[in-house]
Amino acid sequence: MHAFNYHRPSSVNDAAALAAKQAEGKLLAGGQSLVQAMKLRLASPSDLIDLGAIGDLKGIKVDGGSVSIGAMTRHAEVAGSAEVKKAIPALAYLASQIGDRQVRNMGTLGGSLANADPAADYPAAVLGLGATVVTNKRKIAADDFFKGLYETALQPGEIITQVSFPAPKRAAYVKFKNPASRFAIVGVFVADTGKGVRVAVTGAGPSVFRVADMEKALGAKFAPDAVAGIKVKADGLNTDLHASAEYRAHLVTVMAKRAVEAALK
Amino acid sequence: MAVRVSMTVNGKAVSAEVEPRTLLVTFIREHLGLTGTHVGCDTAQCGACTIHMNGKAIKACSMVAMQAQDANVVTIEGVAKPDGTLHPMQAAFKEHHGLQCGFCTPGMVMNAIDFAKSHPNPSEQEVREALEGNLCRCTGYHNIVKAITAGAKAMAG
Ligand SMILES: Cc1cc2nc3c(=O)[nH]c(=O)nc-3n(C[C@H](O)[C@H](O)[C@H](O)COP(=O)(O)OP(=O)(O)OC[C@H]3O[C@@H](n4cnc5c(N)ncnc54)[C@H](O)[C@@H]3O)c2cc1C
Ligand code: FES
Ligand code: FES
Numbered sequence: 300m301h302a303f304n305y306h307r308p309s310s311v312n313d314a315a316a317l318a319a320k321q322a323e324g325k326l327l328a329g330g331q332s333l334v335q336a337m338k339l340r341l342a343s344p345s346d347l348i349d350l351g352a353i354g355d356l357k358g359i360k361v362d363g364g365s366v367s368i369g370a371m372t373r374h375a376e377v378a379g380s381a382e383v384k385k386a387i388p389a390l391a392y393l394a395s396q397i398g399d400r401q402v403r404n405m406g407t408l409g410g411s412l413a414n415a416d417p418a419a420d421y422p423a424a425v426l427g428l429g430a431t432v433v434t435n436k437r438k439i440a441a442d443d444f445f446k447g448l449y450e451t452a453l454q455p456g457e458i459i460t461q462v463s464f465p466a467p468k469r470a471a472y473v474k475f476k477n478p479a480s481r482f483a484i485v486g487v488f489v490a491d492t493g494k495g496v497r498v499a500v501t502g503a504g505p506s507v508f509r510v511a512d513m514e515k516a517l518g519a520k521f522a523p524d525a526v527a528g529i530k531v532k533a534d535g536l537n538t539d540l541h542a543s544a545e546y547r548a549h550l551v552t553v554m555a556k557r558a559v560e561a562a563l564k
Numbered sequence: 565m566a567v568r569v570s571m572t573v574n575g576k577a578v579s580a581e582v583e584p585r586t587l588l589v590t591f592i593r594e595h596l597g598l599t600g601t602h603v604g605c606d607t608a609q610c611g612a613c614t615i616h617m618n619g620k621a622i623k624a625c626s627m628v629a630m631q632a633q634d635a636n637v638v639t640i641e642g643v644a645k646p647d648g649t650l651h652p653m654q655a656a657f658k659e660h661h662g663l664q665c666g667f668c669t670p671g672m673v674m675n676a677i678d679f680a681k682s683h684p685n686p687s688e689q690e691v692r693e694a695l696e697g698n699l700c701r702c703t704g705y706h707n708i709v710k711a712i713t714a715g716a717k718a719m720a721g
Contacts, residue, residue, distance in 0.1 A: 305567050305584035305630050330627045334587075335608055347584065351631055375620070399697025400675060401611060404620040405627065479609075481696065 318456035328410030370409025427488030427499035471561035574642030589624035611698030614671035621678035640670035656715030664702035684720035
């Protein structure tokens with residue numbers, strides 16, 4: 300790992316000021332992705348701005364029809380929260396399926412979203428539920444947040460402060476996981492929001508995406524057989540040592556069917 | 565530029581000047597000389613470096629020491645009683661032969677103690693799921709699962 304300067308601000312404003320000054324700096328959340336990337340010298344920031352001492356970024360609030368989760372809230376806290384389990388059980392379940400216990404005790408919601416790993420789980424919930432990503436500068440709708448492989452709408456130095464998830468009528472997340480890392484080979488989040496159905500797919504493409512044909516079919520009839528015949532094209536999907544693009548395309552339909560089944564339970 | 569890191573480790577306040585890039589596991593092993601915490605993979609896969617930070621099991625190879633600033637850290641050296649009486653989870657690993665070479669054992673025990681706090685009477689399935697972040701190259705896991713099941717019950721009293 301290359302040397303860097305370390306900063307530990309106690310407020311979002313101080314963190315933003317530091318980030319603005321250090322063009323080659325990076326924000327540090329749980330470190331579960333960033334520290335490993337730095338060891339491999341895939342990332343060599345001049346400065347690390349640790350968000351760990353900022354109390355305002357932690358915690359879960361349920362308010363009317365929505366669940367707001369602070370960017371520094373750990374995966375384990377979301378998975379174990381009685382409030383999240385009650386308001387959006389699919390979200391608590393998704394968090395419980397990330398990595399392993401130790402990773403869930405350190406990894407954060409904000410870190411996962413900013414990192415935008417193509418196989419990460421949280422992006423499926425954010426896009427599937429039509430959540431709003433709140434930063435120190437603005438509110439970003441889920442449909443505008445994910446831009447591509449490891450790419451988001453965040454500007455340099457912009458800090459995610461919280462994410463607001465509207466509670467759906469019913470929802471479920473099912474993933475076909477890599478048995479070693481538990482990352483999604485394909486994960487599908489299905490949500491019946493009350494104002495329509497949203498289907499978000501992670502792991503399959505360079506970035507999380509929605510499947511309009513499935514959303515339309517499920518809007519007409521919310522049942523597993525409504526999506527059973529709908530295929531996505533393999534063009535542009537990921538091929539790696541774990542699965543080919545064709546196999547991933549096949550899994551999208553299978554996982555979508557299972558997610559609808561799970562949402563109906 | 566060196567930074568001052570301060571935390572409590574096994575009940576004792578510790579503080580040192582370190583380079584910011586010092587990993588928590590490096591701080592524990594090389595600065596504090598507590599070599600019970602192992603490094604198996606250095607890539608967040610194997611769990612040999614598992615310790616407790618504020619009561620929660622985490623991988624000490626995957627964070628810098630500064631992320632544990634002001635935290636309460638417990639390593640494998642801190643779980644037995646001062647008179648040497650083993651922690652119930654350590655005793656269960658001994659009793660059920662939950663180790664062979666022992667390399668993975670400190671991480672296994674630290675993860676198991678944290679897990680058992682919320683699972684006083686775990687099913688085999690729950691124990692196996694809890695071990696997703698810990699690799700063992702010797703035992704085939706069966707005796708580790710037996711040990712953790714027994715250790716969790718013993719901890720609950
Ligand atoms: C063994 C292992 C298995 C894993 N398995 C899974 C899995 O199954 N599913 C899954 O989804 N993930 C998995 N992960 C990734 C894990 O969820 C990480 O915690 C997550 O991707 C990054 O979160 P972090 O808090 O550790 O962020 P960090 O690593 O600290 O940061 C990641 C990036 O986000 C930026 N950042 C952090 N916080 C903010 C913020 N508030 N605002 C703006 N930018 C920010 C940082 O600058 C950095 O670029 C796994 C990781 C490991 C090590
Ligand atoms: S050494 Fe930390 S997980 Fe392997
Ligand atoms: S006992 Fe040898 S690695 Fe587990």
